[in-house]
Amino acid sequence: DQQVKQNSPSLSVQEGRISILNCDYTNSMFDYFLWYKKYPAEGPTFLISISSIKDKNEDGRFTVFLNKSAKHLSLHIVPSQPGDSAVYFCAASEAGNTGKLIFGQGTTLQVKP
Amino acid sequence: DAGITQSPRYKITETGRQVTLMCHQTWSHSYMFWYRQDLGHGLRLIYYSAAADITDKGEVPDGYVVSRSKTENFPLTLESATRSQTSVYFCASSENKYSPLHFGNGTRLTVT
Numbered sequence: 001d002q003q004v005k006q007n008s009p010s011l012s013v014q015e016g017r018i019s020i021l022n023c024d025y026t027n028s029m030f031d032y033f034l035w036y037k038k039y040p041a042e043g044p045t046f047l048i049s050i051s052s053i054k055d056k057n058e059d060g061r062f063t064v065f066l067n068k069s070a071k072h073l074s075l076h077i078v079p080s081q082p083g084d085s086a087v088y089f090c091a092a093s094e095a096g097n098t099g100k101l102i103f104g105q106g107t108t109l110q111v112k113p
Numbered sequence: 114d115a116g117i118t119q120s121p122r123y124k125i126t127e128t129g130r131q132v133t134l135m136c137h138q139t140w141s142h143s144y145m146f147w148y149r150q151d152l153g154h155g156l157r158l159i160y161y162s163a164a165a166d167i168t169d170k171g172e173v174p175d176g177y178v179v180s181r182s183k184t185e186n187f188p189l190t191l192e193s194a195t196r197s198q199t200s201v202y203f204c205a206s207s208e209n210k211y212s213p214l215h216f217g218n219g220t221r222l223t224v225t
Contacts, residue, residue, distance in 0.1 A: 043203050043216030099210040103156040
């Protein structure tokens, strides 16, 4: 049973527009959420995180929104750039313990010039 | 260079063979992890270690063995490889259990 789901396997957007990547979770005990970005032939790299005490966290062009009642989080990238083309994974953990992260399946983002 | 390195990058082995994937980090991070990445499943935790000589199972530990005699090394052994273990394996480390993970570049393992 997938506790963290990214229901869109892929997303294509035009350069300069907004990219919105979505993630749903089922475990109400999750209280810390992270987004990772992965380029081909490389390992995932940490992008941004959010604690359940917040509903928004921003870092430059990247903003993560958390809707606890809907058990939903989203990553907004504004403006999108071709270099953002990658696979994006959301991950969740209980008690902020990144020692047991549960990852979603990933969404492949393509940003077209 | 400082960081986390995995070896080999690519490995082909036969069913039933033992194979060991290596992971080395230079940050002296306490926590180390092994994940596998499969299409449709994302990343799944195999084993993790909170410190030298302390290891624990993750979501999918069956068929794998780990050890951690030194803080910087965390090898993953497939004792008798099966085709279902064909995957990309990622090692990761973190400073503590509340820090984001830093991943290596992966080992692509094919079991024939």
